[in-house]
């Protein structure tokens with residue numbers, strides 16, 4: 391712990407069924423969040439398909455820090471800091487592109503797409519200087535799981551597979567929606583900013599209690615069947631995977647309905663080519679099961695939310711500001727499905743979305759509400775008496791219960807307490 | 810002034826009246842009257858990330874066909890569109906209205922707009938360059954396209970739930 395850092399009693403602030411309001415509002419706690427979580431654990435950065443060719447790059451982030459994700463000349467993914475190793479100027483201004491080198495505009499230092507220092511002007515001034523020590527800063531560890539690239543600023547720690555733990559099934563299931571077993575991120579991102587602490591968003595992604603209230607307006611006018619998934623009689627489940635990861639398991643509901651592509655509000659007759667390609671790829675039985683079960687609704691801590699048809703990447707930027715980067719999931723070999731993915735994503739999420747504009751409103755009102763000091767605590771005890779273990783030993787409960795929040799907070803506390 | 814220029818001037822005045830009226834209906838949250846300004850094939854487009862590429866391929870903030878415009882209006886009417894309950898208070902200035910071309914019965918118009926929004930979060934300014942395709946339907950001008958290019962759309966944006 392740094393000398394300036396105020397000691398927090400985490401066990402006091404984060405209790406089994408209560409969380410202190412200050413964990414969402416205290417700027418010093420936000421700094422601690424950055425140090426202990428965002429700059430330490432595995433954070434989702436980008437997808438391999440966003441940099442398909444050598445020298446492609448795209449601007450990403452880890453918390454408030456911009457990260458340049460490149461594919462270097464050898465085809466390897468690199469996560470580089472946008473900070474010249476000379477005197478700190480930003481070397482890249484573009485959102486994305488292709489560049490074999492980045493030239494710092496201040497004094498002309500030149501870096502390769504692998505981050506190595508390639509050249510510096512008037513080099514006689516640097517006689518005897520070891521250039522290999524002046525490569526761009528790199529995120530200490532990079533790992534990729536089925537195309538999803540994560541970075542960790544900690545040079546040592548659990549592997550990505552350890553970190554994902556049981557939650558890796560979400561990515562496994564997701565890629566199986568493609569007849570070629572691959573997700574592609576190609577539709578560009580919306581960037582939706584809210585004045586709220588990042589943890590409110592993480593919790594809400596798997597809060598099954600709110601949809602019927604927050605989204606009443608769109609459920610009513612769109613006559614969508616989604617609302618009933620999140621009611622007291624739903625057979626859907628909430629689950630805690632461990633390591634902060636949570637989900638809704640909607641499969642019990644979709645299996646009851648037994649409709650191919652029912653999860654997507656459509657029918658196999660409308661997508662005959664997709665259905666045929668899925669059956670050719672996986673065999674009839676497995677393909678049918680995939681098309682009945684649908685895609686995951688899983689929050690991978692701290693910032694990757696796989697939300698059935700779209701993907702959110704959360705970026706904590708300040709104690710009371712979070713940016714949601716969101717795009718439609720696109721499945722390789724499924725162009726017909728992908729078009730509908732894009733259309734529905736544009737309708738439901740982003741700043742003007744039928745759903746997310748109202749979630750955003752709740753985030754901001756909650757952030758303001760938490761400034762009031764009585765009661766001091768947020769209560770997350772819903773369904774405590776009926777939580778149970780599934781066959782894998784993971785904690786589950788009814789979909790409207792607060793198992794995901796309780797799990798997330800327990801993990802949060804353990805990360806904050808870690809040295 | 811020659812005859813062409815005079816006709817242009819008459820049309821410009823009619824288009825300007827139309828756009829001012831649209832702006833007032835939006836500021837006043839007169840949802841139905843605003844919806845009535847659309848042609849049956851109307852497309853309401855708010856690109857993200859610059860001019861926006863092909864909205865069929867890339868994410869836009871809004872890419873509504875006529876039936877989705879109607880859905881947006883119905884949602885606002887429920888009274889449970891929380892982000893608009895209470896409604897944003899709005900004041901917009903529309904200017905630089907130019908007729909760029911007239912092809913057949915369609916007029917392409919550009920204008921700049923600045924909207925001031927006040928709500929519980931605070932005050933937000935939404936500057937945009939707008940493009941309209943207007944067509945005469947039963948003698949009245951109707952929008953077959955309204956494209957709103959926010960000049961800060963390559964950055965994170967707050968919730969945008971009023972009609973812009």
Ligand code: FES
Nearest residue numbers: 474476477494497
């Ligand atoms: S700061 Fe980049 S070259 Fe000097």
Ligand SMILES: [Fe+2]
Nearest residue numbers: 601604745749
């Ligand atoms: Fe929601």
